[in-house]
Amino acid sequence: xxxxxxxxxxxxxxxxxxxxxxxxxxxxxxxxxxxxxxxxxxxxxxxxxxxxxxxxxxxxxxxxxxxxxxxxxxxxxxxxxxxxxxxxxxxxxxxxxxxxxxxxxxxxxxxxxxxxxxxxxxxxxxxxxxxxxxxxxxxxxxxxxxxxxxxxxxxxxxxxxxxxxxxxxxxxxxxxxxxxxxxxxxxxxxxxxxxxxxxxxxxxxxxxxxxxxxxxxxxxxxxxxxxxxxxxxxxxxxxxxxxxxxxxxxxxxxxxxxxxxxxxxxxxxxxxxxxxxxxxxxxxxxxxxxxxxxxxxxxxxxxxxxxxxxxxxxxxxxxxxxxxxxxxxxxxxxxxxxxxxxxxxxxxxxxxxxxxxxxxxxxxxxxxxxxxxxxxxxxxxxxxxxxxxxxxxxxxxxxxxxxxxxxxxxxxxxxxxxxxxxxxxxxxxxxxxxxxxxxxxxxxxxxxxxxxxxxxxxxxxxxxxxxxxxxxxxxxxxxxxxxxxxxxxxxxxxxxxxxxxxxxxxxxxxxxxxxxxxxxxxxxxxxxxxxxxxxxxxxxxxxxxxxxxxxxxxxxxxxxxxxxxxxxxxxxxxxxxxxxxxxxxxxxxxxxxxxxxxxxxxxxxxxxxxxxxxxxxxxxxxxxxxxxxxxxxxxxxxxxxxxxxxxxxxxxxxxxxxxxxxxxxxxxxxxxxxxxxxxxxxxxxxxxxxxxxxxxxxx
Numbered sequence: 001x002x003x004x005x006x007x008x009x010x011x012x013x014x015x016x017x018x019x020x021x022x023x024x025x026x027x028x029x030x031x032x033x034x035x036x037x038x039x040x041x042x043x044x045x046x047x048x049x050x051x052x053x054x055x056x057x058x059x060x061x062x063x064x065x066x067x068x069x070x071x072x073x074x075x076x077x078x079x080x081x082x083x084x085x086x087x088x089x090x091x092x093x094x095x096x097x098x099x100x101x102x103x104x105x106x107x108x109x110x111x112x113x114x115x116x117x118x119x120x121x122x123x124x125x126x127x128x129x130x131x132x133x134x135x136x137x138x139x140x141x142x143x144x145x146x147x148x149x150x151x152x153x154x155x156x157x158x159x160x161x162x163x164x165x166x167x168x169x170x171x172x173x174x175x176x177x178x179x180x181x182x183x184x185x186x187x188x189x190x191x192x193x194x195x196x197x198x199x200x201x202x203x204x205x206x207x208x209x210x211x212x213x214x215x216x217x218x219x220x221x222x223x224x225x226x227x228x229x230x231x232x233x234x235x236x237x238x239x240x241x242x243x244x245x246x247x248x249x250x251x252x253x254x255x256x257x258x259x260x261x262x263x264x265x266x267x268x269x270x271x272x273x274x275x276x277x278x279x280x281x282x283x284x285x286x287x288x289x290x291x292x293x294x295x296x297x298x299x300x301x302x303x304x305x306x307x308x309x310x311x312x313x314x315x316x317x318x319x320x321x322x323x324x325x326x327x328x329x330x331x332x333x334x335x336x337x338x339x340x341x342x343x344x345x346x347x348x349x350x351x352x353x354x355x356x357x358x359x360x361x362x363x364x365x366x367x368x369x370x371x372x373x374x375x376x377x378x379x380x381x382x383x384x385x386x387x388x389x390x391x392x393x394x395x396x397x398x399x400x401x402x403x404x405x406x407x408x409x410x411x412x413x414x415x416x417x418x419x420x421x422x423x424x425x426x427x428x429x430x431x432x433x434x435x436x437x438x439x440x441x442x443x444x445x446x447x448x449x450x451x452x453x454x455x456x457x458x459x460x461x462x463x464x465x466x467x468x469x470x471x472x473x474x475x476x477x478x479x480x481x482x483x484x485x486x487x488x489x490x491x492x493x494x495x496x497x498x499x500x501x502x503x504x505x506x507x508x509x510x511x512x513x514x515x516x517x518x519x520x521x522x523x524x525x526x527x528x529x530x531x532x533x534x535x536x537x538x539x540x541x542x543x544x545x546x547x548x549x550x551x552x553x554x555x556x557x558x559x560x561x562x563x564x565x566x567x568x569x570x571x572x573x574x575x576x577x578x579x580x581x582x583x584x585x586x587x588x589x590x591x592x593x594x595x596x597x598x599x600x601x602x603x604x605x606x607x608x609x610x611x612x613x614x615x616x617x618x619x620x621x622x623x624x625x626x627x628x629x630x631x632x633x634x635x636x637x638x639x640x641x642x643x644x645x646x647x648x649x650x651x652x653x654x655x656x657x658x659x660x661x662x663x664x665x666x667x668x669x670x671x672x673x674x675x676x677x678x679x680x681x682x683x684x685x686x687x688x689x690x691x692x693x694x695x696x697x698x699x
Contacts, residue, residue: 009033017059017083042066042081047120051079051128063096067131076131077115081124093125100127102171102198109332110162110193112182132194134184137247141178142472143463146254146283149291150326151191153317155183156248158193160314161331163244166198167237167309173198174235176243177224178250222263222270223256227301230267237309244313245298245306249275252291253284257299261478275299282515288324291317442477445469449486458490459516466490467519491520495527507534541567542601546579546618546631553635555611563594563602563618563629574621577602581633582615594618611637 009032010017011025024031043066046052051068058065063082070077082096100117107113116128137155140147147155159181163173175197186192222230226242229235250256257275260266278284278292294316300306307313314331321328449469452458459467467490470483477483498513511534518527542564549560561579565571577594580587594602602618614633621627 040064046071047079047126048116051077053079063125068128076133078129078131080127080129081120082126096125096127099198100125102166103127103129105169106166106171106198108162108165110158110195111165112194112196132182132184134182134194136179137181137183138178140183141250141254143468145462145468147251149252149287149324150321150328152248152251153291153321153326153328155181155191155193156244156251157314157317157328158191158332159195159247160244160310160317162193162195163240164309164311164314164331167240167311171198172235172237173240173243174229175221176240176247177221178247179221181247222266223258225267225270226303227271228303230270236303238303238306240310241298241306241308241313242300242303244310245295248295248317249278249299252287252295253278253281255281255283274301282518288320288326290320290323291326294320442473442480442483445473446480446482446486449473449483453486453489458494459519487520491517491524491527494520498530502530502534510534542599544629546616546629548616548633553608553633554638555635556607556609556638558605558607561592561594561604561606561616561618565600565627565629569627571620571627572625574625574627576622577618577620579604579606580617580619581606581608582617583612585615588614591619594620608635611635 011030012033014025016025040056042053042064043056044053047068050072051070053066053068055067056064057067057078063080066079066081068077068079069075082092100114103112103114104117112132113130114127115130117126119125146152159176163176166173173195176195180195180197182194182196183191184194224243224246226235226239229239246256258266258269258273260269275296278287278295279289284292294313297316298306298313307316311331318328318330446469448464449466452464452466452469457465459465462468466486470480470487473480473483494513494517498510498517501507501510501513511531514527514531514534518524518531521527542562544564544566546561546563549562553559563577563579577596579592579594581592582588588608592604592606594604596602602620608614612635614635615630616633617628617630619626619628
């Protein structure tokens, strides 16, 4: 069962129908037109004498899906009927048959149940399956964005359980994406998972590989495809693990690891680019590190680096969740066998060329031996009465010979284009849907976004906000000018709020607003700088007081005078902030005008020419209205300035006093001078000796 939409696209020339994501007809190359289905011939009919078709619930590239009432059991079922124009397309029929046979071989609570399949009297192929009254995972992601960790893991592990059951049966899904997952309300669980669409599944076991399973074809939607799948190489269960990793990544942070403007660019990123770490995304920082590590391992470029299959990946997720304190439900076991038919009460008239799906008996999964076949899949019936049925590796086939249609490459499930090295371009289509981009009414979304901007719903709630509505528009029209304008207006509002919060000192609130604003633009240097500044540790406020920078002051060097007032000091109308330098209580020079900085401190530059002890004062205001702070200041002499020493000292006497030729006054009393003994004899004097001292008597 494929993702279906009520709106379909039709080729105006050949009339072939496609789902809403297709752009061009694969047969004629013409642009498809959107149309509403009218006058469906099946609506109102009763098929197989028990299924009354009541309404059409969707259409895809392969067929249409109807809700029907099974009158024998009084329940609703879904009936998928292959498009009539594809009935003669051998590749489309092969894919349809493959889906029917694979789904009947899988019997797990998280895999959609197939009750009946076959061929109607008019030749149309059909599958009867359980009707799922729920929401696709794509719808949930588009409306809610990133989901909480416990809910994301609850959904992801269920998907892994369903796909893991297929892996144990030797089946690779190869098209895992949100459209192929439906959430229903079962067992008191509103997020009970059902995995759909095994239409391009490949059976691993067996040697005779058909064209439908060869390397060189690219399967899966580009956003979720594995690197080896994008390169057209062979795929196995580890390819599904990569797709599951992409889907888990999206559930946890709201976006896939890679984004690109075209499917080809997306494929190239899957092949060559390394996925950004989950915790590095803006909405992925809350993901526990053990969980993020498991997801990133699933996204390894080399299949050898991934988990072996979906069950191993689910077990790793559960283990990481438990280590992080999250409780995740245990793996759901496959349903117990009740024997054929799998659904009692389903009766098929003899006139219908159909067969009931048989549920295989419960048994241990067969060993993974590439030369062994799957006994479970061998038991899947072939109700199409087709002796020339195309063999499927691993399944019993009435004849090993391939039909002519098996030699053609199926164009029903290829999208995109791959360029082959050497200058030769080979165009390969990857399914019919190049990207899961739903058809949108841009004008209506723009009007809703304008109304959301007036209401102030900028990014919450996501589905009805400017961000969510313009996201939908830009997904379909990346260059839409009005969507870009609305996003810029919303961003500016958030930036203005962030600045107000930052100015009020509310760092956390400002940071949250800047991050919300960053979601509206790809790059914004101002927002990035503001976020970086707010994420940095806050700078401690300066200490109140008066000081210099540098603290050690040298005479003759320019310094910065700094004054910081006590917190809460009111400046009022005080004026003339200034510094004053005093020495011995006297002012040295003029007052030095100070400048107030943004942080409330005051600064000025000055040079003190002489060393010594000073008093540094800061004053603002005058008289009784003056505020004053002061501190002692020690100014050192410049250590690099040489000290001047006289080269020729004056001569000395034996008593150590300087000789003078003057005559002592006559009135001086006779004094006996003490004898001074030098500790060491003085060096010999080279200069001429002075005249002998005067020896006259002193009166």
